[in-house]
Amino acid sequence: MSTNVLRSTDGWWVVRDERAVRVETKAVTTAELLADRDAVREAAASAESGTPVADLAALPPVTTPCRVVAQMVNYRSHARDSGFTGEIPPTFFRKASGSVSGPHDPVVRPAHVKFLDYEVELGLVMGAPLPVGTVVEERDLPRYVAGLVLTNDVSARDVQLTKTQFYESKSYPTFTPAGPYLALLEPEDFTHLLNLRLRLSVNGEPRQDRTLADMIVRPAQALTLLARFQTLDPGDLLLTGTPGGTALKAPPKPVEKIGALLPPALKWKAFFNSQAKNPHYLRDGDLITATIATPDGRINLGEQRTAVTGAQ
Secondary structure (H helix, E strand, O other), rough: OOEEEEEEEEEEEEEEEEEEEOOOOOOHHHHHHHHOHHHHHHHHOOOOOOOOHOOOOOOOOOOOOOEEEEEEEEEEEHHHHOOOOOOOEEEEEOHHHEEEEOOHHHHHHHHOOOOOOEEEEEEEEEEOEOOOOOOOHHHHHHHOOOOOOOEEEEEEEHHHHHHHHHHOOOOOOEEEEEEEEEEEEHHHHHHHHHHHEEEEOOOOEHHHEHHHHEOOOOOOHHHHHOOOOEHHHOOOOOOOOOOOOOOOOOOHHHHHHHHHHHHHHHHHHHHHHHHHHOOOOOOOOOOEEEEEOOOOOOOOOEEEEEEEOOOO
């Protein structure tokens, strides 16, 4: 069974049901905690009754600075929503680790961003170095991946589309809520990954709901492809893509063909005029709720609740 670890201002905690037992460790960073798994196991086996989880203010369980890498269009349902047909080439992009925030911290919309979108994603937290040239088979995943974390790849679509700029559009502070738990996996847990179900709602309205079976490039292959050019270290984070259901969707093909004939300024003006009628983009005061878990609860990354607020 996986072990859920929570980070607070008071340190690291193993969570059992609604209570948490302190991990007796000097670890400050996620990488240091992963190097002290014995301390985590001792806390998990402790007979101590613990502290109510509700009394702890959860921080992101992935400490920064670290590498934050993400996969683009990696669920079939998202590919359909995005207008892709045929084979989808595996694509990665980076996010600033300064975008990582807590699981209940507000998502702050920059003043110039009008089209703010959500993307629930499963994050892989590295537990061992992944050198360039590494080939990762399914059986190797426990060697490299220490655990999982619930994330939201918040996106400023007007920046992303007009500038074709993923790094900026997804790297503003608070644009990667993470947690509440880092689920540390045992080798046998990896056979249950495809049963993980990603769900996201806004103000109680379901928006995204898929399992990892909808994924195009699965974790072992993704790490192999990434290792062609990128080193990863313990504590680094790989976001593995989002299912369909985001606010942004490709326009109908006839509209897209007409738009391609327009000068860029007119094309984007027309596109965003149409997007302004889309009620699914995030607005100040919205509450985003996200979960990732297997149906049997063997792996449960907890619930993330983040309110949207405008920059002050």
